[in-house]
Amino acid sequence: MDKFLQRPDGCRLFYRIDDYTDPWRTPPTILFVHGLAESGEAWRGWVPHFAREYRVVRVDVRGFGRSTPMPADYEWTIDVLLEDFAALIHAWTASVCISWARRAAARWHSSLRRSIRN
Numbered sequence: 766m767d768k769f770l771q772r773p774d775g776c777r778l779f780y781r782i783d784d785y786t787d788p789w790r791t792p793p794t795i796l797f798v799h800g801l802a803e804s805g806e807a808w809r810g811w812v813p814h815f816a817r818e819y820r821v822v823r824v825d826v827r828g829f830g831r832s833t834p835m836p837a838d839y840e841w842t843i844d845v846l847l848e849d850f851a852a853l854i855h856a857w858t859a860s861v862c863i864s865w866a867r868r869a870a871a872r873w874h875s876s877l878r879r880s881i882r883n
Contacts, residue, residue: 770856772827778849779831781805783812783821794820794857796850804830824853 770778786792795815797808805823815821827849828835835841 770853772849772852776827776833776835776849778827778833778853779805779825780853781823783816783823785816786818786820792818792820794822796853797821797823798850799823799826799829802829806830822853822857824850 766782766784768780768782770780772778784792797805797811799805799807804825808821808823812821812823825832826846827833828839
């Protein structure tokens, strides 16, 4: 399922949900975040390994993939990226495990502390 999340600064974040779990279960969610100069498609090969047990969410970080392109003079900060991830997590209202940044995000963004299980 392809979706967009509108951010207050006008950026639209694209994300794809791959969920092949049993429909009567509420599966845990995994957020896959791509690296530099990639998109959520970088994780496509992992979907079959995870989507049967977890709801897999693959986000296109702002400026990449199908998310809003950022201007050349855009001032990138980790805080803005973490706020984007926090907004995605809060939109789902589910317990989430972030692949590479679970503990770091909780340290950087206090609103995630309640959403992320250690």
